[in-house]
Amino acid sequence: MSSGASSTGDAIAALLRRFTPLEVLNEDPSSKTAWLLGRIDGEDGASASAVVTVERPPFSLGGAGPGLFHGIALGEGEQNDIYSWATGFANSAALGPDLRVSVIYPATEKHISKHRRQQRRWVCETPQLYAQIVQPYVDAQPAARLRWVENILDKRVEAERIVYEDPDRETGFVILPDLKWDTADAASMYLVAIVHRRGIRSLRDLTAAHLPLLKNIRAKAAIAAQRYNVPADALRLYIHYQPSYYHLHVHITNVALESRGMSVDRAHLLDTVIANIEDIAPDYYQRATLSYVLGADSELWSRWTAHSG
């Protein structure tokens, strides 16, 4: 439905000039992105909801020359010895475009709630609270939620996507590219190892009995990554807690990749997990207090509030 680059840009700009913002649905200050709900008046006088995402694009500095900051206007600033800093306006195209917009129009209630910020809540999970709140939740997961994992392990689907396999029932696993990775750019390499052994639901289940499995993943991930020319010392291996599904899997990324999933809010380095079990205590993960963030709309968070309420 695209109809030539600039006229499409002009049409979107014309639409946005009729946009009246009503609410900031969400903001991500680190990626410099915000999500706005508003209304756009149609040509017939009626109006409909629109969700507009505004994002600052990365700088385009390829042609940066002497006049780069010619039009700069700075407001508040500070100077301390050789260091100074200030915020203002570039007033120049030399740094590249300053805005990327996406528009959903007309937007439904479903679009709106999908883009509205979920409050995030910290949870500090002691072993006692794991037993009282989290383990019952994990036990209650329907088996059907892991059917896609079983399908992969049994090669019923995605068999052609498997890039490495150790078929051992106790210490083996398959490795395949994460769906978030396009497999083209080695700098953003993102693989996932899914273990063959059933019944290891999360970090909480890991003991000294699993050291051969964990060390095997660490060793063989390096072989899988060779396929993408990513050397062993450039690999970041980690486990999420809470995971998004309760069958043990290990994330394998290029250390050059920065992603939300490697946040200390969720990620536990495989090296640390192995060392905690081997050098500190074989039952470390049954005794540990694990802190993490939950979305306020998640089922697990509702169990936490029901417990404390």
Next chain:
Amino acid sequence: MSSGASSTGDAIAALLRRFTPLEVLNEDPSSKTAWLLGRIDGEDGASASAVVTVERPPFSLGGAGPGLFHGIALGEGEQNDIYSWATGFANSAALGPDLRVSVIYPATEKHISKHRRQQRRWVCETPQLYAQIVQPYVDAQPAARLRWVENILDKRVEAERIVYEDPDRETGFVILPDLKWDTADAASMYLVAIVHRRGIRSLRDLTAAHLPLLKNIRAKAAIAAQRYNVPADALRLYIHYQPSYYHLHVHITNVALESRGMSVDRAHLLDTVIANIEDIAPDYYQRATLSYVLGADSELWSRWTAHSG
């Protein structure tokens, strides 16, 4: 050396108009930040190196009204059913400032190499390797590198920036905004607690003796954050290992903030640190294997290679 907000901004803008870019030292597309090396001609005709960090600030949408996109000009774009997107220029102050700059001028070779993109290397630091490689490096740090910390703790500089203090010599600390945070946007709140007690160089030094200090920081950070209307359950507290300076400090951010510093590559949650010492082993951090990433140009990495080579 600050001399009134707007005239300082004007002075920095005047400096930047004389900036000639020579090289893009590094770029981070996810945070929309770039580091430029260039030269600035002095008034005497001589010129010196400058490192300029340009960053897109988060949007300021507090006063967003009907004319928000009035001046928008979009280039390439796409439309597909109810979805459309395009990149261009806002041509408006309604979205807030579009540029934050930091300048180091004159900059030394050390400043330049610190900001140049480095290859990243994983290190798996056992207690033995800490004793052999890292502890001698930490011991060799010149005292002068901590002079700015002493200046803050003794109120010789930045006293007006301190937002909270517990003056106790053993369990006290000061809290001030991190220089990366503009103090305006609560969603990106970033504070640092610097302990009064001298001689705690890093995570490796922490034992059960420090639990009162660590718990005091956890409790009082919530009071400091109230000033910015950030509730206690929205705080992420963590310690870096390796730290950027060897005097114990704790990072305090809004959980809504996503930043490179909260990566599992470096960050250790204060809750986890306290639980490891209290519930697992009082000497946990003397026995732990700690994994982290070093820049290939860093002095510490050169010590690792010298040790293994």
